[in-house]
Amino acid sequence: MILPGRELISCQLGSHRATHEFQDSPATPVLVHNCGTSPNDRAGTDFTDNGRQTVYDANEAKNGGILKCDYCGRTVERRASRDANGNAIKGLPDDAQIDHEIPKAQGGCGAAHNGCVACRACNRDKSAKTVEQWDDELRDFLPEE
Numbered sequence: 001m002i003l004p005g006r007e008l009i010s011c012q013l014g015s016h017r018a019t020h021e022f023q024d025s026p027a028t029p030v031l032v033h034n035c036g037t038s039p040n041d042r043a044g045t046d047f048t049d050n051g052r053q054t055v056y057d058a059n060e061a062k063n064g065g066i067l068k069c070d071y072c073g074r075t076v077e078r079r080a081s082r083d084a085n086g087n088a089i090k091g092l093p094d095d096a097q098i099d100h101e102i103p104k105a106q107g108g109c110g111a112a113h114n115g116c117v118a119c120r121a122c123n124r125d126k127s128a129k130t131v132e133q134w135d136d137e138l139r140d141f142l143p144e145e
């Protein structure tokens with residue numbers, strides 16, 4: 001079963017394309033990540049500012065000029081994380097963030113093709129899990145069909 005709004009996640013950016021999609025078999029959605037066809041020289045790294053901008057631009061283009069969470073589909077906003085004095089500002093659930101779809105801790109790369117726009121709520125909940133692992137975890141809380 002696939003969660004509402006999360007049927008398909010597709011990040012197709014940059015010179016080497018990666019697709020991440022659920023194969024809609026009843027019990028076991030499978031995350032497909034086709035990074036392996038090219039040098040993965042940014043494995044385990046953070047995104048660059050340019051890479052982050054690339055992900056934001058592609059998301060806006062895909063959503064008619066509106067930034068949306070790639071996971072839950074809510075509209076998100078880019079906000080400063082620090083005030084003028086450099087103090088951290090408490091985040092909001094709909095803050096736009098860039099998530100490593102394949103987690104950095106699991107070798108996901110810091111190239112734009114592994115970046116997804118995520119609301120803060122999704123990003124915190126997904127944490128260092130793959131989408132597949134996260135889906136499995138969420139499924140545990142859903143009633144049987």
Ligand SMILES: [Zn+2]
Binds near residue numbers: 118
């Ligand atoms: Zn979200």
